[in-house]
Amino acid sequence: MSYSKLALRICLVALVLTGLSGCFSSERATVVTDDQVLSPARPNILLILADDAGWGDFGFQGAADLRTPNLDQLALDGTIFTQAYVSASVCSPSRAGLLTGRYQQRFGHECNLEPLQARAFDSNQISIAEALRDEGYHTAAFGKWHLGEMEHQHPLRNGFDHFYGFLAGGRTYFPDPKVDRAGDPHALLDDYAQTNFEGYLTDELGDKAARYVEQRATDSRPFFAYLAFNAPHTPMEATEEDLALFPNHDRPVYAAMVYAMDRAIGRVIQSLKANGVYENTLIFFLSDNGGAHSNDSSVGPLKGWKGNQFEGGLRVPFLASWPNRLPAGNQHFGMISSLDVYATAIHAAGGTPAPALDGSSLLTLLEKGDSQAPNHEALYWRKDEMSTIRYGDHKLIHLDEFGDVVYASRNNIIDEDTNLATSDKDLHDSLSLALQAWENTLKDPIWVEGERWNEVTRHIYERLMQNDTVLYKDPAQMRNSRK
Incomplete structure (x- = not known):
């Protein structure tokens, strides 16, 4: 052209x-009725989210130095989307877009979350959990929330029947008495009650999600599970056993953290298989944004990183698997968005008409058979x-x-x-x-x-836009550069 x-x-x-x-959205989700869904039984839906993982950091994305056998097998069982984007380059607004299927700027959730922000994650939005619960699904969230710490922002107030995780944007991977106490947003919660855990948090989240699958597999209601790891976000912490697997590695802690996350995902997949529901489970895997400059992640050939709108900050690994419905060993090269997850889930569930969305169903896209077709112009x-x-x-x-x-x-x-x-x-x-x-x-x-982060971000943009060397990437580096 x-x-x-x-x-x-x-x-x-x-x-x-x-x-x-004056409208909600410039694009609307494809709305599909039950008789248009090809599978005779509505699928369970599992949405797995990594935190600050780089575009090039998985075997199915070409990483030769990391071990991700379970995700690599999941990719072989489904479709890899090579041009997948999230709706924000930082954690909280990206999650707000993912869970509402709408550009989060439409309801003011544009920047990364400030503590005790009462108007974050607008309660007027219909979350993916609320929409699926209305369709008869049991819903559960595991891991990092980062959409508000107040009562009306709690997952149980936004469509989830069960929550096991923490409300803040990050925490340590090991038990820590400084935060593992009632009222601390970094503390682990079992629904509303503060709880303690032993061992390594990534394993804990995988075990809880696997147990949930086992409990729900025989229920007549399908389930929606949102498994949001905080790995491989900082702090950079891994078990000694996992570190020992990566001697003389260029980035041993990151490699161990990604390996642990893959292992936890493998436990959930094994639970799906052991309970006879893997074939009819729609699984998504993606990262909430691009790799961070502070965790040894790799964005491969892309420019930029978490926090800016260059490709390295916005383009993410993304795969989808549903053996009963989607082709295996497939790649799709057209442009898609994390906003499409919501619309795809509603499509798969045979949902009733949804509110105005900015995403569109990936099932419709894949059934066209054109591997280059974009889901968005x-x-x-x-x-x-x-x-x-x-x-x-x-x-x-x-x-x-x-x-x-x-x-x-x-x-x-x-x-x-x-x-x-x-x-x-x-x-x-x-x-x-x-x-x-x-x-x-x-x-x-x-x-x-805050102004300090805005100053840093402006510096990064100006330098990258002019192909110049970035001198500092966070407020601490900015202060040190001026001494």
């Missing part, structure tokens, strides 16, 4: 968005001063009071070293118009991140 035709098409998208500025991002659009094979990143860069895809990788903003003004202007039109449909963020 010529640039002139592409620019015209992008402009038409911008006009449509402008006309829909365009995807959008915004966090405070930074905003981005990817439209087809082109991407624009904007930084307030600094400017824009425009990139193009080469061999399914966005080349973020070659800026086309000046050389193709029509392309730049049309992308900018479409991005502005989308932003006009949003509300202002309810809160923003």
